[in-house]
Amino acid sequence: MTTFIPVTPLLSTPAATRAIRLRADIEALALDLAAGERRSRTPAGVPSEVEDALALRFRQLFRDLEAASAELSAADLDELTALISARFYPWVAASGLADRAVHKPAGYAGDFRTILMVYADVPCGACWAGRFIDARVLESPAAWAVKNRRGLLAAEIEATMGAAEAEGRRAQIASLGAGPAEELFDVWQRLGDADARGRMPLATLCDMDEGALGHVRARSEAEGCADALQAMPVNLARAALGRSDDRLADQDLIYSAGLIDYFKDNLLVRLLDWIYDGLRPGGRTVLGNFHPDNPTRRMMETSLEWVLIHRDEDDMRRIFARSRFGADSLRFFFDPSGVNLFVEATRLA
Numbered sequence: 058m059t060t061f062i063p064v065t066p067l068l069s070t071p072a073a074t075r076a077i078r079l080r081a082d083i084e085a086l087a088l089d090l091a092a093g094e095r096r097s098r099t100p101a102g103v104p105s106e107v108e109d110a111l112a113l114r115f116r117q118l119f120r121d122l123e124a125a126s127a128e129l130s131a132a133d134l135d136e137l138t139a140l141i142s143a144r145f146y147p148w149v150a151a152s153g154l155a156d157r158a159v160h161k162p163a164g165y166a167g168d169f170r171t172i173l174m175v176y177a178d179v180p181c182g183a184c185w186a187g188r189f190i191d192a193r194v195l196e197s198p199a200a201w202a203v204k205n206r207r208g209l210l211a212a213e214i215e216a217t218m219g220a221a222e223a224e225g226r227r228a229q230i231a232s233l234g235a236g237p238a239e240e241l242f243d244v245w246q247r248l249g250d251a252d253a254r255g256r257m258p259l260a261t262l263c264d265m266d267e268g269a270l271g272h273v274r275a276r277s278e279a280e281g282c283a284d285a286l287q288a289m290p291v292n293l294a295r296a297a298l299g300r301s302d303d304r305l306a307d308q309d310l311i312y313s314a315g316l317i318d319y320f321k322d323n324l325l326v327r328l329l330d331w332i333y334d335g336l337r338p339g340g341r342t343v344l345g346n347f348h349p350d351n352p353t354r355r356m357m358e359t360s361l362e363w364v365l366i367h368r369d370e371d372d373m374r375r376i377f378a379r380s381r382f383g384a385d386s387l388r389f390f391f392d393p394s395g396v397n398l399f400v401e402a403t404r405l406a
């Protein structure tokens with residue numbers, strides 16, 4: 058076992074005391090998880106009350122880390138992060154979703170298969186402790202934010218569909234960083250019968266991952282909505298910077314969730330201008346971004362190595378003000394977890 062030498066001086070400030078306590082909690086939980094794993098290999102297995110108690114301690118540990126992180130020194134935070142990744146690594150590596158998040162087989166966190174695992178909401182893993190870690194990730198507010206956003210986006214699509222129909226048109230929409238596009242299949246399934254399905258918006262699915270687009274193509278053919286869904290392979294960072302000719306036009310709605318949290322401010326401003334050009338006058342954009350109040354930010358960063366740019370309403374106002382949308386008529390709303398902030402802006406002219 059790696060030995061971690063505390064960098065906190067023992068003549069302690071309250072913050073240093075918290076770091077010492079957190080370190081002890083991490084070590085104790087790691088030992089008890091290992092004991093749980095051994096017990097899971099016995100005929101009696103892990104009693105549910107033992108598993109529940111461990112789950113409580115896991116949640117409390119990350120709540121405490123979150124609460125302490127504003128006060129802890131950078132050195133203490135780095136050391137605690139390293140300790141968490143070292144002590145929990147064997148169980149993360151034996152999990153399903155958490156393992157994928159850490160090892161990033163597609164080269165980045167949040168590829169469409171990872172997102173599908175969140176939507177599936179089933180803890181996976183090669184052993185009891187691996188599934189325990191997945192269960193903790195899946196119950197976290199951050200995972201709920203992903204599960205919830207699908208319904209919010211489907212509602213935005215349906216509202217857009219209704220507004221275009223009121224003008225005698227079929228809606229045109231685009232999803233940026235579309236991934237598995239579950240929200241579009243939800244809309245398709247809710248439309249139900251063949252007549253209603255003629256109302257399905259014409260959707261352009263923008264993604265740089267051919268695997269994601271291939272998945273959506275195969276599913277749309279199987280479900281009979283391939284005519285309504287068009288794949289657009291595009292690196293949106295390059296497109297936003299004018300390094301490719303990829304563009305959208307005349308869209309009623311351009312939305313994204315799980316994309317702009319990876320784009321730095323300057324790039325996001327350029328993406329907003331690219332979106333603006335792709336909308337028809339009166340068209341809207343709806344963009345999701347994780348909010349700094351995400352209570353599981355440290356869990357994502359330490360045990361999953363999943364780092365996002367968190368933004369609040371003021372950050373969004375500042376960024377939109379630099380774009381062609383301006384910041385005068387932004388609307389903000391949250392998913393029920395309070396983690397996913399959505400901002401809506403309209404192209405006026």
Ligand SMILES: C[S@@+](CC[C@H](N)C(=O)[O-])C[C@H]1O[C@@H](n2cnc3c(N)ncnc32)[C@H](O)[C@@H]1O
Pocket residue numbers: 166167168169172206233234235236237238239263264265266269291292293294295313314315316319
């Ligand atoms: C976290 S997933 C979100 C998927 C989907 N929007 C959802 O909420 O379920 C992010 C998606 O954005 C895509 N993506 C990331 N960076 C991109 C870029 N620069 N250009 C195009 N697509 C990108 C990824 O391939 C992935 O499918």
